[in-house]
Amino acid sequence: MISVLGRGASGETGPARIYSAIFRPDEPGAHTCPPVGSPIQDSCGARRQLARHRLAVLDRSMEKITMQKTQPQYTDGTEAPHEPPPSLQMLQLLAGFQISQALYVIAKLDVASQLEDGPIAVAELAARCGARPEMLRRIVRSLAPLGIFHQPNEDMVELTPLGATLSTRRPDSLRDVALYWMETHYLPFSEILHTVHTGEPAAQHYFGKPFFDWIVADPRMAELQNRGMAGLVGGMRDRMFHGYRLPAGDVVADIGGADGTILSRLLASEPARRGILFDLPEILPGARKKIEECGMAERIDVVAGDFFVSVPSADVYVMAAILHDWDDASCVRILESVKESAAPGARLVVIEGVVPPGDEPHATKLIDLTMLALTTGKERDAAEWQELFSSAGFILDRIVPTADDYSFIEAHLGR
Ligand SMILES: C[S@@+](CC[C@H](N)C(=O)[O-])C[C@H]1O[C@@H](n2cnc3c(N)ncnc32)[C@H](O)[C@@H]1O
Incomplete structure (x- = not known):
């Protein structure tokens, strides 16, 4: 979705850039997930065909949304530009709140998991999910043109590769991310104008306390945050771990490591190393369980x-x-805690995005809005990372870019 706000990978604009943002058709491994039970599930060529078909369906649907025909013409017969006018593009962006709330309904009712075994009638789907059929039908119909579902007819609904990302039956499910964002981020975002006027995070204003204090006050929210952050490792932070090796050192401490998903992943191929998962006490009950599931308890x-x-x-x-998550002064305090406890020659590996210059689409540019609304922190560019480390007495060694919009930023102590 990030490219929606900018140009697509190949410079396309309008609906075309939305397709590329959603599907990235030129990417290896894309379109590998046709509906379960599809007769063409096992054939690679057929999968590509299915993907092309789905793109065509989405293409037509987006044209309907933007009220354009394939060959748009003015009433006097002259050709109109193919791209929707700015006012329609703006309406699509403004409608984002409706889409995210409709997706929240789908995630909360676990609709995608119910569709994993093949297309079913909307009434049956509603019965399985505990929803009113006429209401669920309208949510499904609204999301189908965006590629979340396919409706062979108005009574039936089928899962698409895009919709399947919300199924709990996928190892890289984004359902918990959807629940986390919508149950903890969505409402405080309504106060972001307050942040811009006063500098106070919208979450502080909305909840009456800092975001993480609000999270840990409720064990259900602490657990949801853990699951949501772990879900992001399977989503936008999955490919970055491929081929990366931590700097040498026997004991690896993950500071603010949530439920241990990232530490378990980093140590999985490093049997000689030991790990320490460090986080607030309210966060850790869920972590012990997760580490055991990962076979890392020892x-x-x-x-x-x-x-x-x-x-x-x-x-x-x-x-x-x-x-x-933190302003520069708070980051320096955190890094001072590291300095005080670090073994001689210790190394620091920060896993974050590095904001690129210009208006190129990048995950950090949307995540920075989350930082603005929820925390005192911000996304940083390479110079800002360098400056932050140096003001805390660290020396930046290298920034390792990855296949995702995240980097490994390695540093050592300058003492
Ligand atoms: C955005 S989450 C990141 C979790 C994990 N590192 C990841 O990338 O998936 C921030 C983490 O910092 C933890 N945290 C916040 N304040 C903390 C503090 N004062 N001391 C230790 N951990 C803290 C939170 O509990 C949470 O797990």
Whole structure:
């Protein structure tokens, strides 16, 4: 969805850039997920054909949404530009709140999982999900043109590759991300104008306390955050781990490591190393269970604490999506905790995005809105990372770009 706000990968605009944002048809491994039960499920060529078919369906649907025909013409017969006028493009962007709420309904009712075994009648789907058929039918009909569902006729509904990302039966399911964003981010975002006027995070204004304090006050929210962040490892932070090796060091501490998904992944191919998962005490009950499920209980110790006070001693410190949550002064305090406990020669690996210059689409540019609304933090460009490390007494060694919009930013202590 990120490219929707900018130009697509090949410079396309309008509906075409929405397709490329959703499907990235030129990407290896794209379109590998036709509906379960499809007779063409096993054939690669046929899969590509299905993908082309779906793109064509989406193409036609987007044209309907933008009220354009394939060969748009003015009433006097002259050709109109193919791209929708700016006012219609703006309406599509403004409608984002409706789409995210409709997707929330689909995620909450776990609709996608119900469709994994093949197309079913909307009435049957509604009965399985505990929804009113006439209401669910309208949600499905609204989302089908966006490629979430396919409706062979108005009574039937079928899962598409895009819709399947919300199924809990997929290992890389984004359902928990949907629930996390919509149950913890959506409402405070309504106060973002307050942030722009006052500098106070919208979440602080909306909840009456800092975002993470609000999360840990409710064990259900703490668990949802863990599941949502773990879901992002299967989504926008999956490919980045391929082929990356941590700097040398026996003990790896993941600071603010949530449920241990990232630490387990980093240590899976490193049997000689041990791990320490460090996070707030309210976050950790779910972590112990997750680490056991990953078969890492023998190799990862779980330590509760506050990174503004102190962190455990280690040879390698990992911090994923931590420093972007905090303003520079708070980051320096966190890094000072690391400095105080670090073993001699310790290395720091920050897993974050690096904002690219210009108006090129990049995940950090939307995530920065989340930082603005929820936290005192921000997304940083390469110079800002360098400056932050240097003001905390660290030296930036290298930024390792990856196949995702995230990098491994490695540093060492300058003492
Ligand atoms: C955005 S999440 C990142 C989780 C995980 N590193 C990841 O990338 O999936 C931020 C994490 O920082 C933790 N955190 C926030 N304040 C903390 C503090 N004062 N001390 C330790 N952990 C903290 C939160 O509990 C949460 O797990």
